[in-house]
Amino acid sequence: GAGVSQSPRYKVAKRGQDVALRCDPISGHVSLFWYQQALGQGPEFLTYFQNEAQLDKSGLPSDRFFAERPEGSVSTLKIQRTQQEDSAVYLCASSSPWTDATNEKLFFGSGTQLSVL
């Protein structure tokens, strides 16, 4: 596809369930980011991949959150034992492989809205 694709679009989970959120970045994009956006707030950084390497996971709120990108393309964000405070929109974004600073766009997907009951 032409853009960043995320699935599912909506996810309802019971407290304590595990969930997996998928991100399919734009083909060839090296950098991939996950963000968490609580209702009425700006997105907050969770983690960053360069190809398959997870170079920054400083934003992951707890060890229940785990992300992977094993082949350097599709990424999965997994949340174990979900809790109500995990309810948010999870956004994935990717950027071009070019190091040229004039290419500044970060392309976002439409997000996965997670509701934990």
Place this chain on the structure above:
Amino acid sequence: AQKITQTQPGMFVQEKEAVTLDCTYDTSDQSYGLFWYKQPSSGEMIFLIYQGSYDEQNATEGRYSLNFQKARKSANLVISASQLGDSAMYFCAMREGLYNQGGKLIFGQGTELSVKP
């Protein structure tokens, strides 16, 4: 410490008039980038405009312009000739470092813009 501050939770503007959305930022880096994104109710983050810290001229993209005042650390977005489709959440963001060096976007809290017919 809050790195991006948007002090206007909500703004109203009459169709066809101009509106300014405020953004101040805090960084000790010399090299950084400033962005504005639009988020309609569909949830996707849409890139609007970018300003590099070394750019001497204010960035413009169609009806959008960025009023960059480096000494005051402000990066206000000006939307000229507002349209009904401009109604959305607007986020100011800052990036320290390039994406492929793990430079992540840090977002403000957002401003909800409503355009009145």
